[in-house]
């Protein structure tokens with residue numbers, strides 16, 4: 245059976261210290277468990293100033309006296325014991341009252357809590373905590389402990405009593421923040437006001453929202469009306485100070501929040517400006533120098549970025565300004581705010597502009613000479629009607645609320661989101677489907693070397709400096725009736741041996757190794773002619789995803805059928821001799837367009853290569869496999885075949901399930917003597933040539949090939 249237990253930590257000289265004899269009364273097992281635990285804890289505290297005493301009947305308590313001389317009841321204050329009384333109750337367990345040494349308050353609480361649990365085998369349901377000395381509310385450790393207890397206990401009551409017991413303040417959970425002022429008989433409003441000021445000044449009571457004052461008797465003071473009014477004003481002021489910008493928060497917290505918001509806005513603003521500046525410089529140098537079409541693309545991207553940035557920068561600028569102004573106004577007019585010294589310090593720490601600091605100081609009417617000391621709360625309390633500044637501030641131009649949280653999340657996109665957005669925008673302009681970067685393997689956001697300045701080109705070449713523009717293509721004269729279905733009659737398809745390159749559904753027939761000349765703008769046939777396939781924008785969305793062993797690769801989130809033309813290899817069109825100078829990973833994104841070349845002969849003057857190292861599209865991420873599911877076909881439609889500038893189109897060589905990695909053979913054995921395309925990156929079976937090579941990890945059985953390490 246449980247009995248009520250009172251544990252008292254007394255100072256050694258306490259006259260009410262219970263006799264040693266009472267300690268020997270260990271009548272029930274739970275109690276002795278509890279005692280053992282506490283004994284251990286007490287030693288743990290290592291404080292010699294206290295000793296442990298206990299009583300489990302009411303006799304000792306009854307012998308004691310309350311401060312007012314009445315017989316002591318359960319829950320009353322014991323004269324000699326310093327200050328704190330903790331009552332833990334459980335609906336099914338007897339009440340426990342612990343009175344503890346405030347010097348060990350936090351340790352003691354948790355120990356007592358544990359002790360209670362061990363002794364009763366139950367979780368305490370209610371926690372009542374009485375502070376008999378209001379000064380303790382200024383003690384950081386106690387305030388911290390209260391805060392912890394409050395957070396972990398739904399039904400938590402704090403009662404604060406000033407030392408002279410003239411009134412008590414009660415903050416009741418879960419509303420946590422209502423303060424009940426319960427003056428005892430004889431307490432005058434003057435005393436109340438004084439004590440309340442002291443108490444509130446010391447309390448970190450930002451949880452306080454309401455003061456309910458019940459007066460036990462008519463006030464004896466002659467000017468009690470005025471004092472009461474003062475009292476109310478004082479409280480309102482105090483409360484306003486803690487109701488900053490419409491939210492219950494301490495001014496310190498408010499400042500910290502504002503400063504961090506402004507700081508992050510400024511940071512963002514500066515970052516965007518820096519990026520934008522880089523784009524502008526690029527644009528300027530592109531305009532000054534001899535402009536290749538690569539520079540044109542870069543230029544176009546830079547302009548696009550500048551336009552977007554200009555918008556963002558202006559929004560950011562407005563937002564930062566509004567936030568600052570509103571924050572400064574709130575800070576500068578509120579009474580009882582943190583000292584100017586503190587504001588100065590905060591401003592300095594967060595690099596707020598000098599002008600901002602001046603604004604605050606000016607608004608607060610402070611001369612620099614007076615910054616030595618902190619402004620006391622009492623000095624500012626006369627401004628009891630401080631305006632409350634509502635946040636978020638409103639953008640006066642658009643009348644919309646400026647909410648940094650949502651704005652920042654929108655603007656502060658990850659690198660992946662920014663690049664993905666940019667690539668999609670360009671793909672969309674080219675009429676192509678979406679592109680997504682997916683990384684479920686590690687935390688790399690985007691492939692190495694892909695930044696905001698990487699020019700994405702969905703389906704055309706960028707011409708290097710000095711590359712002649714292609715001549716116009718020549719068209720067929722087929723009419724709708726005859727159509728281009730008859731290969732022998734369509735001049736565009738004259739190089740094919742009898743059967744067309746595409747089925748009527750637009751799938752590659754695999755009937756030819758030759759270059760495919762598609763009907764085009766110069767032809768008289770209609771736009772839905774079956775000899776037009778690769779020239780249309782990509783219709784399938786692609787995912788550039790991080791593979792486990794082969795860097796980034798490509799997959800398509802839908803099933804593919806054999807013969808589907810997926811997209812074109814793009815990049816910078818360079819002369820062959822330039823391509824020959826490339827080596828290592830720099831060369832591993834380069835295709836030779838060698839349609840009319842004979843092996844072992846010098847390449848003709850108009851031999852070109854496509855370099856996708858510094859610009860290109862999603863196809864540059866297609867990895868090699870010895871058992872590939874794609875092959876490449878050469879297609880011409882907007883240049884003359886003699887120009888030697890065909891497009892390289894990727895075609896599915898089998899039905900491919902959605903999300904299967906797309907691969908092609910970097911060095912196919914079946915290449916004909918006159919190849920139409922030759923990937924510079926070779927998956928070769930010769931021995932490893934340099935340390936910059938890696939084993940082919942395509943997973944095909946018997947694969948013994950080597951590839952270069954990608955950039």
Ligand SMILES: C[S@@+](CC[C@H](N)C(=O)[O-])C[C@H]1O[C@@H](n2cnc3c(N)ncnc32)[C@H](O)[C@@H]1O
Nearest residue numbers: 794795796832865867868940941942952953954
């Ligand atoms: C055109 S890139 C392909 C994209 C590349 N994975 C990336 O992350 O940029 C060619 C490079 O990818 C890597 N790679 C491609 N296929 C591979 C394979 N089967 N095994 C190992 N590495 C491969 C090699 O480093 C090669 O030089």
